[in-house]
Amino acid sequence: MHVIESGNVAAATGVKLARVQVIAAYPITPQTPLTEKLSEFVESDELSAEYIPVESEHSAMAVCIASSTTGARSFTATSANGLLYMNEQLHWAAGARLPIVMCVANRGVGAPWTVWNDHQDTVSQRDLGWIQLYCSDHQQIHDTVLKAFKLAETVSIPVMVCYDGYLLSHTYMPFDVPEQAQVDAFLPPFKPTHFLNPEEPRNFNTVTLPDVRPDLHGNTAPGYMEIRKTLHSDLRAALTEIEKIDGEFGEAFGRGGDPFVEPYRCEDADYVAFCMGSLSYQLRDVVDAMREEGTKIGVIGLKVYRPFPDAAVRDALTAHKGVIVFEKALSYGNQGALYADVKSALYSAETRPFVHNYIVGLGGREIKTHHLYDALTESIKNEAAIGDEPQWVGLKL
Amino acid sequence: MRQDIIEIRWHGRGGQGAITAAKIVANAAFKSGYNGVVMAPTFGTERRGAPVYTSLKIAREKIYDLSPIATPDMVVVLDHTLLEEVDVTHGLKEGGQIILNTPKSIDSYDFGAHRLSVADVTAYALEAGLAPGIVNTGVIGAFAKATGLVSRELLREAIRHEFSAMKPEENARAAALTYDRTVIGGA
Amino acid sequence: MSKEEFCSMISVSEPGPGDGGNTGSWRVVRPVIDLEKCIPAKTGKPSCFNCWLYCPDAVVTKTLPPTIDYTYCKGCGICAEECPAGAITMVDEASFTKEEK
Amino acid sequence: MDNDKKTTVLTLTDEEIVNPGNRACSGCGLGIVYRTALKALGKDTVLAVPPSCLTVLQGLYPVASTKLPCVNVTFASTAAAATGVRAALRATGRDHLNVVAFAGDGGTGDIGIQALSGACERGEDIIYICYDNEAYMNTGVQRSGTTPKGVMTTTTPIKGKLQHKKDVPSIIAAHGIDYVATASAAYPLDLYDKVKKAASMKGGTRYIHVHTPCPSGWGFAPQYTVHIGKLGVTTGLFDLYEIVKGEFSLTGESAKRVGKERTPVEEYFKTQRRFRSLSQELTDEMQGMIDAKWANYTA
Structure with missing residues (x-):
């Protein structure tokens, strides 16, 4: 069904169809209408998710890091200085290999203050180990959100869905919204390989030594460098998955192609x-x-x-x-x-x-x-x- | 650069509902076969009461240019007091249309080569049962009558959809009343 | 690549003793319980167990008599300090032979 | 607390959730606090831990000293992370588990206070335990907001700290959460009962602030951890209390001291090198503050 809505609502609609389980929300222009829309979805029971109105972006990403580690599909959104305030958390989410999806309504960064669009916020965050996807219109925003969850959960790497603040976030244009059943077939529920679970107690993101070290069973456990190298190789390998998922999306929804x-x-x-x-x-x-x-x-x-x-x-x-x-x-x-x-x-x-x-x-x-x-x-x-x-x-x- | 795009600029005050009005027209236009619809509000720090404007572009084919309208084909003014603050005709194409909510008669205005249509939307909206100052649905009745871009029926449907939770009938009636009473002037 | 392969390398630790190695080697003085003085040992009844309660490293047992795991005991001496009967003495590690250690 | 059945050393569970052989310093007060609190929480618990001495105590990859699932998180984010764990547990149908944030005083009262305040304001269903060793010990004894006045640290090396200790539990209590308590490493049974009680009060935010002597940071021989912790309480400097739904009451050793003589605080100061430069004037000032505080306590 086609609707005419803002880019932020296109993103929110995608998030809802992805059946996200935990949403951390903190307002910042021009992303705010997205989190507002999600609160409306949750309060009206259109979306069954935990909506956490946190006290800062730093905490927003903390909530996502922890909820994703606990095994829930997790989402947040931000812009500009909010993204930068998350910076250490963003590195953390990537190093911990958490499939968080975050929308960024791109905005210039201070000083001086600006609320308007450019790409300095996300481009300056290119070395985090996150996947960064960019959108050109509302249909792409909506579709990319759906693909992002599938991608993140396939490669265990967080994904940023970036779209131009105001130019896309606040403009209205038509886009097609698929049926929930179609989305469910494309995006199965999140099943993490490791998560916080008392039946199999594990300690996540512990201090890791410069060199390798034997584990309790005599096998060699990697050092920090091996873990970081793997993040890099997996990001490179994610290119293949991006192409594959774009193909699957095309088959399911008849849109896509040109993944890169x-x-x-x-x-x-x-x-x-x-x-x-x-x-x-x-x-x-x-x-x-x-x-x-x-x-x-x-x-x-x-x-x-x-x-x-x-x-x-x-x-x-x-x-x-x-x-x-x-x-x-x-x-x-x-x-x-x-x-x-x-x-x-x-x-x-x-x-x-x-x-x-x-x-x-x-x-x-x-x-x-x-x-x-x-x-x-x-x-x-x-x-x-x-x-x-x-x-x-x-x-x- | 493209010549096939109809550009409509909506002037209102922050909180007056210019965006919603433009959105309703966008929906009606899309349903009438305009596949290219882009609506862009004032970007930035909107403040209640301050003059704001919204751009609406419609075309038969997808629109790629998101930049604000510089040379509109039509301007819609939600509040005649804006005329003292804002040059609503700025960039308006020759022979372009102005749709104005005003209690005054059409003869009180002179917009030169532009074509003016007026309606006392504020009064008709009250008559339709809306709270004082709710003018956005009424003004699109005037817009539909003056421009003929969207049909009365599609408009009614779009209003009912947009206001499904908030007095849909009253809003639809405000548009219908205004549609019927809009005075269209010559160029 | 499969989903499992993609998440193969993360810092996830498994619980086990001795992360810090055999921390008993940190010890310069060793707590030795005099069973003649130790109240639970002497009376054969569970009682004070301050040695067990206050041990920061969980190396004392709440048993009759209490025992100390010298593999991991760091020799802090809290047990000796808090024993109501003065039954625990901190003895210089150098006075023990290799076998005793 | 008086209405509840108190745990005794004999009824305290033998089960150990913390493994021996961890990297905590010899005589570490946190060792007692952590071991005791985890006994009270039991195995149906998920932890969130920021960088602190506890990060080291918990083990270096790939070995964990704790038999509980734990997420290590960034310094400022502990309470927000605990919030996220709780949200995900609700979302995945595992809401019965305890969610516990375990942080030091810097991670709680300084860099972590924004996230903690946010969680308290929202009334997140978490237990937050702060072990207060009164400085940044893991980085080598730098002053923190909870370092007492006059204390020598590596960032107050000559004059000692010029400001008084930040009263973090009162700040947290001002949020109006269901349960705020203080405890001490020297009174593990009192701590145990408070953690138990906090765990039983599911639904809102519960905060426990634990005075935790640190031999290396405070400058005393490791066997005196409990002795000094007790002095902190018997001098009336650090009080054991709880605030249950707004109702304040002293507990344990502090409750027993009301209307009775307290040890002069100078006795406490004398035991630790960190107070070595304390003037008589400041000692008297501190004693005066303690006396004024205790004048308000009634039996």
Whole structure:
């Protein structure tokens, strides 16, 4: 059934259909309407879940860490400084291999205060060991939430579902909501391999030594480094699972495909614009306009940022003359983090396109379509002149 | 860049229900075959009483551009006192429509080349049994009449759905009363 | 990869004694119970058992007579200090032969 | 407490939930507290533990010294984690289990107080046990909010702590939770009965604050852990009490002292090196505070 609702409600609807068992909720703009909607679902008995109105984001993630360790499907949501306030907990959740799902309505981070959209919050959290998925519209938000639970519980790694604050969180657009039975068939109940259980008492996340050590049965138990290495290898292996789950989702719901990158008019393109989130859809209009003028250009939206799908990115980009990376975040003092990742993925390619970096829309600066048009035109025209330094779009300095 | 998108801007005050009004129209439009519907409220710190606006874009095909409306085809004004604070015609296309909730007659206004429609929504809503100041359902009655974008029936259905828990009949009646009494001016 | 394989390496500990090794080796003085003075031992009836109650390491038994697990006893001396009959003496570990240890 | 049947050393269960051979220091007061509290809680219990001496006592991977399921959590989050355990137990039909947060004084009254306050305000169905050894012992004896005035620590190395001890149990009691109690490592039977009582009062938040002597941090020989703990109570410095649904009453040794002579607090200070720089003036000030407090206690 199609409904017209906000992106936050699209997320909440997905969470409800996933039959989440524990929700930790703390308000922060622009995520708040999501947790409000979930409280409504729980209070009206549409969703049978524990709803914990915690006193901080740090505690929100603590609740999820503990409830997930106890064996319940767990969810929370946040934005910006709330995400950063969770930081140590996020590392903890990944190291403890807990399949928590968290929505992040992307917002710029202070100082100075901003409530508007950019990607600095989640991009700055790319090295946690979480999976990060990005959405371009409400249907993707809703579907990605469902896929995220399945993915998290398959690979025992927490998943962040990221969507643009305001641009997606507060806009309304139509999306299809599947039947509960369909979702139940796709997403079985959460059955953890280890959980807190007095019948088999275990101590979770204990101090772990630098080196390996024998366990009580004489077998070798890993040290900290082995455990961390496994997190990394499993994240890499999760790419295969992402693809598999996307396929299963497609079979069940008739939507999906393009699990890692979502190309638009790229087949014969000389140039490709590359970015994450709703911007990739806005760029479609620009691509259409430029195609009408004879420029062979396409756009690719990246849907999985961590683990970075470098093979898919390489495959998608090597055939083109130029790649123009637009991003709403920066690794301050260096370049756009996504830009660096794209270049790194292309390093091993036989032929490499030129890659440019454009910083857009920080702190909600409106990205006008003509800005994107101008940036792409300039990039293509001045291929040689634009170096590694990020270019700033719509800057009024 | 796309020429097929109808852009409607809704002016109200925080708490007045402009978002809900636009959402109801969005639903009715979607059911009328507009597959592309994007509604974007004022982004940021909305405060009760402060002027706010909401963008609604509708098109037959999916809409990708989420940026706010710069050159609307129509503007809907939920409260005539806003005219003193806000230039509601800003960017309005030539020959664009203005739908205004006002107790004054249509002759009291001059919007030049724009086409004005008026209705005393505040009064009709009271008459329909709503609490004072509930104007959002009434104003979309005026909108439907003036623009012809959505049918009276679909609108009624969309209102009943949105207000299923909150006076659905009264809200539907407010829209119907306003629909019937809206005065449409010439350009 | 299967779900089990994905969650194969996490820090989950199993209960067992001696995480700190044979902590009896930390001991420099050893509690020795004089069964002539120990009230439960002497009377053959369960009574004070302060040695058992206050032991931070659960190495004293609530038995007749009480016994001490020297494999893990760290030699803190709380039992000696709290014995109402003064039946426990802390004896220098150096005075014991290897066999006695 | 007086209406309840008190546990005696003979009726106290033999069952040990903490294994020997753990890494706690010789004479560790926490060893007594932990061992006793876990006897009272029994096996149907889930623990949440932040970094503290208890993390070390509990064992290093892959060996655990405790025969209970336990989740180790970040320093500031203990009460929130216990909340999460409880929520998940309800969600998975295992609500009969005890959920117990076990934290030190820093993890409770300093960095952990936000999460604890939140849990108390919500009335989470958890038992929170704070073992108060009056400084950050696991990191090498730095001052905490509950370090008493005048105490030498590694971060108050010359002048001693300048502020009085933060009264954490009173702060928690101000939340209006069902049960707040204090206890001491030196009175394990009193502690045992309080933990038992807390476990029986399922439904709301229950808080027990346990005075826990630390030989290495306080500067005394390990055999005196119980002796010094008792002095803390008999001097009237640290009182054993409980607040059951708002009703305050002294218990055990503290109850017995009402209207009777108390040991001068100087006797307590003299036993520990951490008080070595205490001036006579401050000693008198502390004695004055104790006397004023006890003037309000009636039999």
